[in-house]
Amino acid sequence: MIGEFEYLLIAATHRLGEDAYGASIRREVEEATERPCSIGSLYTTLDRLEAKGLVRTWMGEATAQRGGRAKRMVSVTAKGIESASAFYRAISRVSRDISWEAQCP
Amino acid sequence: MIGEFEYLLIAATHRLGEDAYGASIRREVEEATERPCSIGSLYTTLDRLEAKGLVRTWMGEATAQRGGRAKRMVSVTAKGIESASAFYRAISRVSRDISWEAQCP
DNA sequence: CCATAACCTCTACAATGTAACACTAATGAT
């Protein structure tokens, strides 16, 4: 089973589509979690996901922006979709009928 | 941030309410994930959650069933609810607009 | 009084999560 952070990366990549690369994924994750996501965490996890065949990465072209250097593009493989799907299903299932907010024990 | 398995335990406990104890939580998790959940994993994680103050556990009375020995009852603390809530929110947010099934790349 | 059922505990190891630090390449201003 994939872990939480791995899921976050895969989902963010999937959402970003053509525009998924290291830095953009990072921004997406930070937005979703509302917490900083360190650079190191991101690339290490990306490497692991690639090693497991859940994502595919390749170096893109440099853009013509100030500092616009080559990006490491990412896309989710079919196997990655399957894993993410299983993760999400498990979370959803165990969370059915639960509303986390507004509990007063 | 709590991990995936930790979330599963907290959510299952919350769902089970008064009937949450080691073995019942285990069954709930297995149902949600459709995968076996080893006994060891469960109690180790329960211990860690308790150490972090996310759940509270105590030994209950033995029931009058064959082999019905004392159960380790569990309940989620306010802090646990908060953590689980944050986890769920992050997952939901990064998953918005994604439908994992039926992708044909 | 013993086999069996329903639980819990402990130990050890593998996999994930995370931070700190170092690095490369292009632009734009001086």
Next chain:
DNA sequence: ATCATTAGTGTTACATTGTAGAGGTTATGG
């Protein structure tokens, strides 16, 4: 030309979580 700045990536080391396996304890029912 050269140098600060911007946009990106990579590496190493360690902390935290995830997971299995084997072993214990207490009760019932025969």
